[in-house]
Amino acid sequence: MKSRSLITAGIVAASLAGVSGAALAQAKEQFIPVLSYRTGAYAPNGVPWANGYVDYFKYVNAKGGLNGVKILFEECETGYQTDKGVECYERLKGKHGGASLFEPLSTGITFALTDKAFNDKIPIMTTGYGRADSADGGVFKWNFPLLGTYWTAADTLVQYIGQKEGGLAKLKGKKITLAYADHPYGKEPIPYLTEASKMHGFELQLLPITMPGIEQKSVWLQIRQSRPDYVFLWGWGVMNSTALKEAVATGFPREKMYGVWWASAEPDVKDVGEAAKGYNGLTLQHGAEPNAKIIKDVLATVHDKGQGTGPRAEVGSVLYVRGMISAMLATEGIKRAQERFGKGKVVTSEQVRWGLENLALDQKKLDALGFAGVMRPVSTSCADHRGDSWSRIHTWDGSKWNFTSDWLQPDEAVIKPMVKASADRYAAEKKLQRRTPADCQS
Amino acid sequence: MLYRENGQFKGSYRADQQIFPILQDRWMIALLLVVAIAVVPLVASEYMLRAIVVPFLILSLAAIGLNILVGYCGQISLGAGAFMAIGAYAAYNFHIRVDGMPLIASLLLGGFCATAVGILFGIPSLRIRGLYLAVATLAAQFFTDWAFLRIKWFTNNSASGSVSLPDLYVFGLPISTPAQKYLFCLAFAAVFALLAKNLVRAHIGRQWMAMRDMDVAAAVIGIRPVYAKLSAFAVSSFIIGVAGALWGFVYLGSWEPSAFSIDRSFQLLFMIIIGGLGSIMGSFFGAAFIVVLPIALDSLLPDLGGLFGVAVSTATVSHVVLMIYGALIVFFLIVEPHGLARLWSIGKEKLRLWPFPH
Numbered sequence: 063m064k065s066r067s068l069i070t071a072g073i074v075a076a077s078l079a080g081v082s083g084a085a086l087a088q089a090k091e092q093f094i095p096v097l098s099y100r101t102g103a104y105a106p107n108g109v110p111w112a113n114g115y116v117d118y119f120k121y122v123n124a125k126g127g128l129n130g131v132k133i134l135f136e137e138c139e140t141g142y143q144t145d146k147g148v149e150c151y152e153r154l155k156g157k158h159g160g161a162s163l164f165e166p167l168s169t170g171i172t173f174a175l176t177d178k179a180f181n182d183k184i185p186i187m188t189t190g191y192g193r194a195d196s197a198d199g200g201v202f203k204w205n206f207p208l209l210g211t212y213w214t215a216a217d218t219l220v221q222y223i224g225q226k227e228g229g230l231a232k233l234k235g236k237k238i239t240l241a242y243a244d245h246p247y248g249k250e251p252i253p254y255l256t257e258a259s260k261m262h263g264f265e266l267q268l269l270p271i272t273m274p275g276i277e278q279k280s281v282w283l284q285i286r287q288s289r290p291d292y293v294f295l296w297g298w299g300v301m302n303s304t305a306l307k308e309a310v311a312t313g314f315p316r317e318k319m320y321g322v323w324w325a326s327a328e329p330d331v332k333d334v335g336e337a338a339k340g341y342n343g344l345t346l347q348h349g350a351e352p353n354a355k356i357i358k359d360v361l362a363t364v365h366d367k368g369q370g371t372g373p374r375a376e377v378g379s380v381l382y383v384r385g386m387i388s389a390m391l392a393t394e395g396i397k398r399a400q401e402r403f404g405k406g407k408v409v410t411s412e413q414v415r416w417g418l419e420n421l422a423l424d425q426k427k428l429d430a431l432g433f434a435g436v437m438r439p440v441s442t443s444c445a446d447h448r449g450d451s452w453s454r455i456h457t458w459d460g461s462k463w464n465f466t467s468d469w470l471q472p473d474e475a476v477i478k479p480m481v482k483a484s485a486d487r488y489a490a491e492k493k494l495q496r497r498t499p500a501d502c503q504s
Numbered sequence: 505m506l507y508r509e510n511g512q513f514k515g516s517y518r519a520d521q522q523i524f525p526i527l528q529d530r531w532m533i534a535l536l537l538v539v540a541i542a543v544v545p546l547v548a549s550e551y552m553l554r555a556i557v558v559p560f561l562i563l564s565l566a567a568i569g570l571n572i573l574v575g576y577c578g579q580i581s582l583g584a585g586a587f588m589a590i591g592a593y594a595a596y597n598f599h600i601r602v603d604g605m606p607l608i609a610s611l612l613l614g615g616f617c618a619t620a621v622g623i624l625f626g627i628p629s630l631r632i633r634g635l636y637l638a639v640a641t642l643a644a645q646f647f648t649d650w651a652f653l654r655i656k657w658f659t660n661n662s663a664s665g666s667v668s669l670p671d672l673y674v675f676g677l678p679i680s681t682p683a684q685k686y687l688f689c690l691a692f693a694a695v696f697a698l699l700a701k702n703l704v705r706a707h708i709g710r711q712w713m714a715m716r717d718m719d720v721a722a723a724v725i726g727i728r729p730v731y732a733k734l735s736a737f738a739v740s741s742f743i744i745g746v747a748g749a750l751w752g753f754v755y756l757g758s759w760e761p762s763a764f765s766i767d768r769s770f771q772l773l774f775m776i777i778i779g780g781l782g783s784i785m786g787s788f789f790g791a792a793f794i795v796v797l798p799i800a801l802d803s804l805l806p807d808l809g810g811l812f813g814v815a816v817s818t819a820t821v822s823h824v825v826l827m828i829y830g831a832l833i834v835f836f837l838i839v840e841p842h843g844l845a846r847l848w849s850i851g852k853e854k855l856r857l858w859p860f861p862h
Contacts, residue, residue, distance in 0.1 A: 100819035109819075139802075139818040144763060145559075148756065149799065152555035170760055173666040177757045181680065193664065244653060246664040246760050253663040270653070273762070484663070491600070491660075492670050 091134040092396060092408050094119065095154035095161045097171070102141040103274035104299035106329040107381055111167065112137070113372035114385025117364050118393070120371070124363045128397050129406040134158055140171060142299075147171035148178075155182060162396060162414045163187050165388055169247035172205075177492075179204035184411045185395075185418055189388040190323055190346040194250055195484035197448035199419060200496045202485065206418050208391050209440065210346055210451035212250035213480065215322050216294070217472035218453050219344055220258050223292055223320070234263035239285055241278075241305060242296035244270040251296060251322075254480065261476070275301025282308040295321040302330035306338045316340040316458075323453070327380035331458045339460040345380075347437040348387060349456045350463050352378035356386070356432030380463065387437060394423060394431075419444055419502075438469065444502035507855045523701055540690055545683035553682035560795045561689040562750045567775040567787035568700050569743030574773070575781035576704055577736035578716030579629050580637055583644035584772040586625075587741045588748025589764035590648055591618040593658050595749035596667055600660055607674050611692075611749045618745025619738045621648075626737030630730055633719075645766050652761040668758030685754050692750060696743055701784050703739065712736050713782070744772075778836060780845025789844035797832070801825045 098112035099105060119133045127133060136157065138150035147166055155161045163185040166172050172192040179186045180203070187206045188196070194213040196205035223238075224230035240255055242248030252268065259266035267288055269281045275297055282305075285293060293314065295305055302325045309316060317340040321330070326343020328350070351357055357378040365374050376382050399409040399417030409417070421442045428434055440449040455467035489496065507528050514520040524530045548557060570584045595614025599605055625644040629637050652658050652665075659667050672679040679688050703709050711732040714722035723729055752759045771794060779790020802825050809816035816824075840847050854861070 098818065100817070101822045105819075137818040139822040141822065144759070145756070149555040152551045153803070156550065169664070170666070170762065173664065173668065173758050173760070174756055177668055245762065246666045249664045491668070 090130075090408060091132050091158065092128060092162055093134045093136075093158035093160065094392060095150075095157070095164060096135050096137040097140050097147060097150050097154075097164065097166050097168075098137050099140050099142045099167070101139060102143075104142045107299050107324070107327065108142065108167070109372065110327075110329070110376050110379055110381040111385040111388075113370075113376065114382035115165070115389045116371045116385075117360055117377070117382075118386045118389035120364045120369055121360045122393055124367070124369075128393055129400055131400075131406060131408055133393070140166070140168065142168050142170075144168070144170040144174050148174050151175055151178065155184060159408070160184075160411055162409070162411055163392055163418070165189065165392065167191070169193070169250060170245060173246055176202070176205055182411075183415075185415045187388065187392060187395075187418065189391060190384070191247065193246075194254070195481050195488060197446065198481050198485035199442075199444050199447035200485070201489045201494060202447060203497060203501075204415060206395075206442070206447050208418075208421075208442070208447075208449055209387070209437075210323075210453065211448060212247075212296075212322065213254040213477055214448070214451040214472040215344055215346075215453070216251040216254045217258070217477055218451075218470045219294060219320050219322075220255075220262070221473060222344075222455060222467065222470055224262070230262055236264045236292070237267065237288065237290040238264050239267040239269060239288070239290035239293045240296060241269045241271060241281060241285070241293055243275060243298055243301055244272050245298075247298060247324075248296045251294075253484070254477075255294075257480065258476075271297065271301060271305075273301070274299055275304055278304055278308055282312045282314070285314055286312045291318065293319045295319055295325045297321070297325045297330075299329075301325075303333045306331065306334045306341060310334065310337045317342070320344065320455075323384075326456065326458075326463070327384075328376075328463075329381070336460040338458050341458045342455050342466070343458070343463070345454045345456050345465075346384060347452050347454075348380075348383050349454065349465060350378060350380045351383050351436050354378070354383075354432065354436045355434065356436065357383070359432050360386070383436065387433070390431065390433065391418075391421070391423075391440075394427075395421060398422070418442065419447065421449065444497070507852070507858075509856075521705075523705070537694070540694075541687070545686055548686075550682045553686045556796055556799055558682075558685055558689050558755050559751075560791055561686070561693045562747050562755055563772070563775065563795055564788045564791035565689075565693045565696055565750065566744050566747035566772055567779065567791050568697060568784055569740045569745075569747060570772045571776045571779075571781065571784065571787045572700060572704065572712070572743065573736050573740035575776055575783065575786075576709060576716060577712040577733065577740075579626075579733060579736060580634065581641040581740075582638050582766070582769050582773065583625060583641035584744055585764045585766060585768035586641075586644040586648040587618045587622055587744040588751060588768060589652060589761060590621050590741075591615055591745025591748035592752035592759065592764065593652055593667075594618065594745070596669065596752065597658065597660070599669065599753075607672050607679070607753070611746055611753065614749035615742045615746035618748065619742040622737045622741025622745075623734055626734050626741075629733050629737065642766075645769055649761055649765065664760070666758055666760040667752075669753060672753060679754065689750060689754055692746065696746070697784055697788075700739075700743065704784070708732075708735060716782075774833070776843075778833060778843055780843030783843065783845035785848065786843050786845030789848065793832075793836075793844065798825050798829055801828055 099108035119135050123132050138154055140147040140150050161184055165187045166175055169191050172188050175186050185204050185206055189208050190210050192207045194211035196202035196207050197211055224233050255266055267290060269284060271278050271281055297305055316338055319341050321343040323344055323346040331338040361377055364370050395418035396409060396414055398420055399413040403409050403413045419442055424439045438452040442449040451472055453470050454465050456463040457466040509526045512527050524533060573579050573581050591614040594617035595610045598613045599610040628640040659665055679685055711727045714727050715732045719729060756763060775790030775794045776787060778793050780786025802821060805821045806816050
């Protein structure tokens, strides 16, 4: 009997706490939900991203908020699982006066939330991931695959190795293998690469790796057999380091391996260390940026005050910076919305959408924010929800990442028609109408 | 005192064979239905309906389906997730490829496709049993995982392998608000629970149970093993298939094969083991335990921590949730190996004697 009454007391107390917590929430706060994963197979990559994301909000709050409006954030653990992510979305979307936007950090969850966003009118930001066709703002009113998509990534890589070979025409007859996570994330680049292989005449070999990718011996045996000229790695989490270890075991040169930006951060290569030397990664604008002004500012304002979310050593690492850039794009979207709908006011998710759609981050603004050298200017529009996609190649030297290429950009002439065709297909499937120019003003 | 059937006399076989022979039970169920239909949609918040009640109802339905096979017919199956996937993808293809296909027809056709595949994978059960059969049904799981990942036709040539649906309508009414989704799922869960209950009470259910308890003896008294086992596979996969279709259509809206991975099969198996093997009621209890408990713990723990002035990080919460959850599973299995349904019936027995136990 005693244990039962204890449990009852616990439940009552907990529900009371919930009620008082809700009552204390203040009106002048902009709520940004954080879907993160700090547990499970993808935690090594999910944690630094989440720390960067959250630290940036702490930094903004310490600097006085967004024109006086403090950011309120709440984390929810998705474990990179779609159903858990949907539950988190439902839990957080109505809290604290409504969520400003969501950053699901999983292509699978993005697919599930894209349909919901149309009804709930909450922007879905996918910084460097998500569905490639959602760059078409004419159909995907609520999606923002900012900075780049997997199609632009694949195209940039193809352009880059074409350049290395001495012109795209030289790709004819070459063999490129895509080793990808068998998940919506890993499959995204396939339509583009299939198209490109027809265009440039290279042979494309597709090798899926079952998530989480701890077991991939058979894939590497196939690679050893077919001896491709290049391997593109589209992995996430432990899959990447396993792939590199297998490449070492099968003797595939790491110099011929190119990872997408989610496959080229410190957790992917650290365990392999010296053996991963020569492995190349495409960056999403930034790489590891320990010397950037913003990193020093965050260290001074957040970590030195004992407010840092994670270990101090990881501040400035690739995924940490990516989390921070994602957070910065979110807050800049909100600030942009404030410019139109009232400075120092809490803006609604629909107003935030307008802000994200009209982002105009020029060099001056980036310098002021402390992001000089970390990223290049980005601007979005009603038709283009992705903005400019800039990348570089960085190469692992056994202990750190070094940039080994100049700034690269994808060939829009190829990407644009593909995005439009795919978006039109989606619209037809969903029986949606393209947005009118008048709708762009709203 | 209150819960006692003294004075309730049965005047006919019909009255004696009702699902709920006791008047109080009938009232309770009627009341429960009224609350579920009329009160819950008004009272429950959107989050409650969308993220807790709808998945609970759909997974209960799947658990009922699995319970028929495992609990009633004794054929251990690890392929529940596969049959859910077949139901979902088949329903999707019917819905998207056939113009003007009504939603309910798509869902039921999805169920029928799952039935066909279920019977196919049930054939080995005629020769092998127990754990060996479990491994054979695992083949269904791997086969569907492979098929829906690799065969482009099933996903309507979607680039990423993720499929999504247009808005849903039933008889011209939209299924879009949480309350509509809830009522739609409730209708399916209630109707299928009633059908399943009647099946397991009828001669066919008795055949299943005879097969479960001792198949040689059952064959001796004239029950055809082929018919009994395959009919259990058929009915079970049909219900699981419909549940899978609902999971995709109503709960997720867009999904990839990992929504129906081996984890889902295990989850369903745990539901019926914890809820009670061979009990329709138990399927609901098991689903409630597996679906609601982690979410409840997940949202209560930070508040509980706040009460003692401890900020609990989300990572800690999800670790602690797993620990508590695992401990509770072990606890319940030790206290009552026959599941929550057995606890429920013990409770009812005690209530009958209350307040004057012997």
